[in-house]
Amino acid sequence: MSARRPPLGSAIAALLAFVVLIGLGTWQVQRKAWKEALIAALTERLADAPQALPASATWPNLDPAGEEYRRVTFTAQFDHADEALIYGAASAFRPDVSGPGDWVFTPARLADGSIVIVDRGFVPERRPDPKSRAEGQIAGPVEITGALRWPETRHWFTPNDDVAHNLFFDRDPQAIAAAKNLGVVAPFYVEQEAPVPPGGLPRPGKIVVNLPNNHLQYIITWYGLAAALAAVYLTWVFGAGQRQNGGRSAPSGSL
Helix, strand or coil, X not given: CCXXXXXXXXXXXXXXXXXXHHHHHHHXXXXXXHHHHHXXXXXXXXXXXXXXXXXXXXXXXXXXXXXXXXXXXXXXEECHHHCEEEEECCECCECCCCCCEEEEEEEEECCCCCEEEEEEEEEECCXXXXXXXXXXXXXXXXXXXXXXXXXXXXXXXXXXXXXXXCEECCCCHHHXXXXXXXXXXXXXXXXXXXXXXXXXXXXXXXXXXXXXXXXXXXXXXXXXXXXXXXXXXXXXXXXXXXXXXXXXXXXXXXX
């Protein structure tokens, strides 16, 4: 079977599409390795016993990649007057939470005067007012256990914070500190898992590793499409060549 020479434009288009599909498949291979490493790291960190909270002098040098989701324990006193509400529904890391509501972020002052903002947990949308959950506004020092978290990345579609109504849309301790005039706070926040306050609200909880890992099916999809494209293109090229050769008339005999 012989192949005809394909038009240059179609050959270039097919090659570009093939390269793009292979590139997407390779990217998903890399993403799969990254996701599996992340899941393994989070599983290990969240299974470890809580450690002492890093000293405030070390906060500027902490590496989020190596410290995020590390479990910690410390004693601090909540400043409930400056709590902030982060609007949001259920979290992938908190399967025990459902429905719309708010996450209560409260400054917690350490013995040396430094401040860590703590995600104390979830309150349903009908209970955002602290007066409706007054028994949970613990006074005095509290021994807190939780996991270190770093701020989320604000996206184009993230609404602007409504500081006048104490409503925020990004888990960013620096933005909260600026809105509340708190001064310098830790660059991370602590997602509280214990203790559960009287009355149960805000509702803290332990983080569960529940990250989706669908990259294998994407790898199969992109590489499969690349293979299918190559097969279809080669079939067309060789098939067209065969038809062209078969359509040529045999030389006529001598009279």
